[in-house]
Amino acid sequence: MNSAVTPSPPPVLRLDGLRKAYGVGTPLEVEVLHGIDLTLQGGEFAALIGPSGSGKSTLLNLIGLLDTPTRGEIHVQGRPTVDLNDTERTALRGRSLGFVFQFHHLINAFSVIDNVMMPALLGGAKPDAATRERALELLDAVGLAMHAHKRPTELSGGQQQRVAIARALMIRPPILLADEPTGNLDSRAADEVFALFRRFNQSFGCAVLLVTHDPRIAARCDRVLEMLDGRLVADRAQTAQA
Ligand code: ADP
Ligand code: MG
Secondary structure, eight states: OOTTTSOOOOOSEEEEEEEEEESTTSTTOEEEEEEEEEEEOTTOEEEEEOOTTSSHHHHHHHHTTSSOOSEEEEEETTEEOTTOOHHHHHHHHHHHEEEEOSSOOOOTTSOHHHHHHHHHHHTTOOSSHHHHHHHHHHHHHTTOGGGTTSOGGGSOHHHHHHHHHHHHHTTOOSEEEEESTTTTSOHHHHHHHHHHHHHHHHHHOOEEEEEOSOHHHHTTSSEEEEEETTEEEEEEEOOOOO
16 A cells, blocks of 8 residues: 555554653652553554553553653654643543543432533533433443433442443543453443443444453453553454454
8 A cells, every 4th residue: 555645544542661650759669560562553442451460550541641651652643642731631531532440430419411421511512402412322322311310329330331431432532441341240241331342442433442351351352462560461463252
């Protein structure tokens, strides 16, 4: 292919020499990521595996712009992020990154649909009929439109996690990050939640980076990244199992 005719888009995510230490400047300073290089293309569906304490959550929090590296650079859609100020960082996060945690962090003072609308409202969208309609479409897509006006705690754990996925997708992020989203679900609820990530990956084309301990889930991803002691020690493409 002639790249002068069809320039390829930048990867959605590129990490260069990413290092992270906690407790910097104290006697307890400890480096937990020792130089991570990684490229994720648009629409890729990757699992991130590795033992507890290997640095998976630390890495995801850096990519999600929830924390800053001690060294290295994170490019989101070709844009360097390390030197952004807090306002710019929040704006980029609101445009480009969806995040689903193991514990969903839904706010029980708000209804389910208000929780789903929240990222869009924080990003400056108006709480108008169009925003509400989009939130309802997403709730419908995760099978929960009939629960839109309930409080999060009225739903099961699996349902709450599906609400969290709808919320993460509200901004149509090109990158969806998930930190053990099925970690506290039974296997049936875990399968349902995983199926949603797959469906949205295919329909919206968002790249997915999903931390999991579950080998069954990792086997269904297109690429498996493996961490050990703060380093990426394996990166393999695979044919996803059905
Ligand atoms: P994983 O998600 O793979 O279980 P983490 O990223 O949570 O791993 O942790 C990686 C290492 O960093 C662990 O040794 C952990 O104890 C340490 N760690 C994580 N968060 C902090 C923190 N806020 N302060 C100090 N050490 C931390
Ligand atoms: Mg973790």
